Amino acid sequence: MTVAATALSPYDVRLACRNGTWKEASTAGVCEGYVQANLIILPERHAADFRALCARNPVPCPLLGETKPGDPTIPSHLANDCDIRTDAPRYNVYRNGKFVETKRDIKDEWKEDSVGFLVGCSFSFEAALVKGGYMPRQIEIKRNVPMYKTKVPLCAAGALTGNMVVSMRPYPPSAIETVRDLTRPFIRAHGEPVAWGSEGAAALGIDDPTGANPDFGEASEVREGEVPVYWACGVTPQSVVMASKIEGVVLGHAPGHMLVLDMRDEDVCK
Amino acid sequence: MTVAATALSPYDVRLACRNGTWKEASTAGVCEGYVQANLIILPERHAADFRALCARNPVPCPLLGETKPGDPTIPSHLANDCDIRTDAPRYNVYRNGKFVETKRDIKDEWKEDSVGFLVGCSFSFEAALVKGGYMPRQIEIKRNVPMYKTKVPLCAAGALTGNMVVSMRPYPPSAIETVRDLTRPFIRAHGEPVAWGSEGAAALGIDDPTGANPDFGEASEVREGEVPVYWACGVTPQSVVMASKIEGVVLGHAPGHMLVLDMRDEDVCK
Incomplete structure (x- = not known):
């Protein structure tokens, strides 16, 4: 990645994604010390099952937080002024359990009953590996x-x-x-x-x-x-969407292109 | 099982095990409404790893509680006046990761650094299935x-x-x-x-x-x-002991022959 990318704040990265100026091949190594999150956005009727899936499989699916149904902002202790429809670099779109395309934002795909879930990412421990x-x-x-x-x-x-x-x-x-x-x-x-x-x-x-x-x-x-x-890996929920043949629209981040949060890496150690 | 066995209290069952008068083929269906527990007793040096194993694998290894090192009693909210060395029907003994024998009590095997862990058991939901x-x-x-x-x-x-x-x-x-x-x-x-x-x-x-x-x-x-x-199944920790070739003495309940607690089945629903 470029030197500029490493000097950006999480909010800078989110705004660059929102404005369409973010061009990096992955968010690995970006914003050292800050948590990056996997995204999965499901129809509300599957929200309770998804929480249970995370509770039963906490290693691949460590749940960090979720949105209210239809509200694309996330709790401010995770990231301030964050719209999950625009603030990740790239998104995967699934229809009826099948991957159909990658998009730069998902404003047109977000529904009134969409619930966004944030799942922990292995990029959080990479600074410790480098150190x-x-x-x-x-x-x-x-x-x-x-x-x-x-x-x-x-x-x-x-x-x-x-x-x-x-x-x-x-x-x-x-x-x-x-x-x-x-x-x-x-x-x-x-x-x-x-x-x-x-x-x-x-x-x-x-x-x-x-x-x-x-x-x-x-x-x-x-x-x-x-x-x-x-x-x-937090791409596991996207594998679940395909295996479970979820009807309707499901959205996820594009693997390796994560939502960068304001949480610190030490926050995922508890 | 006999009618008498179904009418017993958890404490009655524990005392019958302690006194050597318990003869049933399994504790399935015994003390309907009360929690039965899988047991695994490890040297203290493995206690932190075992807690992490349970946290990472909560479906096979749901941790209900543990003893203090060297103290064979369990917290009273789990079971009153309970000695885990005598109060389960039968025990499996492992030496250096290998199963060696089944015993009626493990008083002779318990060490100063033994830590006993209680793990949830599927018998807890069988009353709901019967009902x-x-x-x-x-x-x-x-x-x-x-x-x-x-x-x-x-x-x-x-x-x-x-x-x-x-x-x-x-x-x-x-x-x-x-x-x-x-x-x-x-x-x-x-x-x-x-x-x-x-x-x-x-x-x-x-x-x-x-x-x-x-x-x-x-x-x-x-x-x-x-x-x-x-x-x-909560026999999973015994499979782990063998696969991980744990040195020294490890003790477990004999599969199907559980420690009957004073906790109620609804307590494992939260």
């Missing part, structure tokens, strides 16, 4: 993080079910215990990894542990002497 | 509930990892939505099922969906026109 000397590869190579669908079923909640999505960062086996320790405190940002190495990839049902061919985001490089390390 | 007209098969045929190891990995927590264990009750497909609704409120007793039918069995990695050959408990009968319905 510890464990630079996430996708920041180093200036790409979006690679994300993979898994065969691990969530605990179903009413009409909602599906499989876990994970993000991947490669590390040498000798670094894994430290990387686990560094990310464990971030309990509302997926916390420690769920699996690692070829055995972990097999347990998750990921056929290709090389970092190539991700289901979301961009390919990464697992270099010689490294293994893939997988964290639960 | 709704959905008698669990294993109560009808007077057997222990069948339990199966799955291939679904838990979200790892420190030294602890492993796969989910589930219990199975067969129902006709037309009953599944009602059975889901009836068990959903019991959020600290595994809540609604995690999977059902042949597709669910496949997702969990259970090869035999007939109710025969359970890994714990006793075989059940999936009759014509019925499918297996799977709930997460």
Whole structure:
């Protein structure tokens, strides 16, 4: 990313998204120290099931907050003057459980019964990894993080079910215990990894542990002497929308293009 | 079970276990309306990891309470005058991650650094199923509930990892939505099922969906026109002990032979 992007405040980023001037390939590494959120916007009739899904699956779906039905602003302790229809860089649009397009804003898609949910994101622990000397590869190579669908079923909640999505960062086996320790405190940002190495990839049902061919985001490089390390990912709710064949319009952020909040990273450690 | 067993109070059951006079094949259906708990007793060095494991996997591992290190009594709001070394019907003993024997009490195994954890049990929602007209098969045929190891990995927590264990009750497909609704409120007793039918069995990695050959408990009968319905099970921590190869002595209840508490079933719905 550019130097300018790293010097921006969360509100600057939200306004740049709102004004259509935001051009970065991902929000990874942007606004160090501030929480970034996954977005999922559902018809109100699925709101109770979604809260239950998060309560039953808190590692992939750590719920940070939600909007009132039909009101696109979010509670001010999360972000001040924030309109979730415009303030993320890009959005995915789903109709009847199928992905149809990516948009820069979703003002035309927002309904009177839309409820927006904010879910924690692994980008919150990346500053801790960088500070510890464990630079996430996708920041180093200036790409979006690679994300993979898994065969691990969530605990179903009413009409909602599906499989876990994970993000991947490669590390040498000798670094894994430290990387686990560094990310464990971030309990509302997926916390420690769920699996690692070829055995972990097999347990998750990921056929290709090389970092190539991700289901979301961009390919990464697992270099010689490294293994893939997988964290639960807040794209999981979008996988749920497809698996559960939710009728009507559902909206989400575009993976890797997060809503940047005014919350601090330490706020997701409790 | 005998009529006498159903008329007993939780304290009567605990005293019968303590005195060696308890002879039932399982505690399913005993003390209707009162919570039964799974037990896992770990060396104190694993206590923080176990709390994190429960927080990350609340459906299989809903934590109800714990003892102080070395003190085998449990908080009185859970059960009055309760010694977890003697008051469950039977115990499993693990040494260095391997199951070695079943005992009637574990007074000789309890250590100064032992910490006992109480985990919610699906027996708590069985009264609601019976009342709704959905008698669990294993109560009808007077057997222990069948339990199966799955291939679904838990979200790892420190030294602890492993796969989910589930219990199975067969129902006709037309009953599944009602059975889901009836068990959903019991959020600290595994809540609604995690999977059902042949597709669910496949997702969990259970090869035999007939109710025969359970890994714990006793075989059940999936009759014509019925499918297996799977709930997460509090035997999961014992599977974790084996998968994580925990050094030293770990103790658990014998599956299906639970510690009966003074808490009411409605207390696990919040």
